[in-house]
Amino acid sequence: DADVTQTPRNRITKTGKRIMLECSQTKGHDRMYWYRQDPGLGLRLIYYSFDVKDINKGEISDGYSVSRQAQAKFSLSLESAIPNQTALYFCATSDLQAPYGYTFGSGTRLTVV
């Protein structure tokens, strides 16, 4: 089994719908992150959480919300999806100060039509 699991792998949704992307990890890491990736724009941080009671906005949090249900679970919600939220979404985890970098999930390809 993968250390960091994202579901679903692919999703097509309609404009205005609420959608949740889920991430779970078996690494035992306290820190979790949500990124989106668009062609030519690299990885952009949406939200991050350094522990269960700590949630922080990243550089592009508008239109998104998150929930840290447990150390192992971090969900990303799009309250009312819009077409420019079409992107590849990655969850990542790390130890304190990430001495070994981040471990990424396999990604969710989201298309909003």
Place this chain on the structure above:
Amino acid sequence: QKEVEQNSGPLSVPEGAIASLNCTYSDRVSQSFFWYRQYSGKSPELIMSIYSNGDKEDGRFTAQLNKASQYVSLLIRDSQPSDSATYLCAVMDNNTDKLIFGTGTRLQVFP
């Protein structure tokens, strides 16, 4: 705003050649540096980390760090078509405890 900069490429090299990928960063006090490989549509995969000035070798990969000049590079020896991917440089921001990623360099290795 702290930055990590990479040439977007593509960098095209023939099979068997050495590919040299470069990255510069703005934060002088950064201590930890990482190289990720990302195939199209897939997730980034950590391939090298480096923390001290100098070279660090792992198989065909060598990471080079020069803190005085604020650059880190990745050399891939005996490049193979399977090395064709985007390579992301990441630098730890000690103030925020988060990695700052470059936008990546696309490498193409042709037979």
